[in-house]
Amino acid sequence: xxxxxxxxxxxxxxAAPAAASAQxxxxxxxxxxxxxxxxxxxxxxRHAMSDWVDAQLPVQADVMFRVTPAxxxxxxxxxxxxxxxxxxxxxxxxxGVDCSSWSIRAGAQALYRLAPRASLxxxxxxxxxxxxxxxxxxxxxxxxVNMNGVEWxxxxxxxxxxxxxxxxxxxxxxxxxxxYGTAEARQHWPFPSSRTELADAQRFHGWVQIGIRVQLExx
Numbered sequence: 001x002x003x004x005x006x007x008x009x010x011x012x013x014x015a016a017p018a019a020a021s022a023q024x025x026x027x028x029x030x031x032x033x034x035x036x037x038x039x040x041x042x043x044x045x046r047h048a049m050s051d052w053v054d055a056q057l058p059v060q061a062d063v064m065f066r067v068t069p070a071x072x073x074x075x076x077x078x079x080x081x082x083x084x085x086x087x088x089x090x091x092x093x094x095x096g097v098d099c100s101s102w103s104i105r106a107g108a109q110a111l112y113r114l115a116p117r118a119s120l121x122x123x124x125x126x127x128x129x130x131x132x133x134x135x136x137x138x139x140x141x142x143x144x145v146n147m148n149g150v151e152w153x154x155x156x157x158x159x160x161x162x163x164x165x166x167x168x169x170x171x172x173x174x175x176x177x178x179x180y181g182t183a184e185a186r187q188h189w190p191f192p193s194s195r196t197e198l199a200d201a202q203r204f205h206g207w208v209q210i211g212i213r214v215q216l217e218x219x
Contacts, residue, residue, distance in 0.1 A: 023066035024218045029172065030059055031211020033080065038203035039147065039180060049205040052145075053101050053135060054085025058209065062109070069116040076127065078105040084135060092137065101135040105151060105176075113160075121168070125156035131178050149180035158213055166217045174209045 033056050035049040058080035064072040082101035084092050092099035107129015114122045132148045158172030 025062075025064045025066065025072065025215050027062035027064065027213055027215040028059070029062070029078075029211055029213045031057070031172075031174075031209045033058055033207040033209035035085070035205065035207060037205035039183075039205060046203060050085045052084065053082045053103070053133060056080035056082035056101075056103050056207075058103065058105075058211075060105075062213075062215075064111065064215075070113045071110065072113075073110045074108070076105075076107060076109050076129070079103070080105075082133070082135075097137065099135070099137050101133070103131065103133045105129055105131045107151060109154070109156070111156070119162045120159060121162075122159045123157070125154075125158075125174075127154045127156070128152065129154070131180075133180075144186045146184045146186075147180040148182055149178055151176055151178035153177050160213070160215060168215045168217065170213060172211060172213045174207075176207045176209075177204055178206065179204050 035054055035056075037049050039047045039049050039052055058078045060076055060078035062074065062076045064074040066072045080103040082103050084099050084101060107127055109125055109127030109129075111123050111125040114124070129151045130148070131151045132146070134144065134146045136144045154174055154176035156172060156174045158170055160168035160170040163169050
């Protein structure tokens, strides 16, 4: 909880001074992301992220405040429809088994345009936030696993093309690095549930994402 509050405070601290400039833009991103790295460690083995959740289709909303013609800062939130990988993928294909997964990311970011007044404007970005992810397996004795932790860094790059006045669209790529701090597994009675702090088993994981970004700028 302290980490969530810290990330929230960072979002407010970044956005508050920028909001006074009244130069706001709204953005929507749609992409495809692949998982990298490890979820954690247990039983003397590392557990790969791709053996749990392999990929996702995220949709992200950006609210950006222009500090200078080139620099914008603000909060973001993303929801991703994810699917399982590895051994879980084979299990989820069994008759009568229904599996679903999702991911939520939220935080603050800064974007810098390399050519802010050009019709084709490349940009670079970086952010920090928090991530929640859940995977549910539906069958007798079904299980739900939740994990959450800090996304320590995401790096972004893209290029926007001016489609009309105030509307820009273009491709982007992003790579993020995070680490889950808490894992919770729940099963229906009579199966036991558990909650685990991953302080001694944390491993870094990441997402590599490509997609399209649409931005509506205030004039």
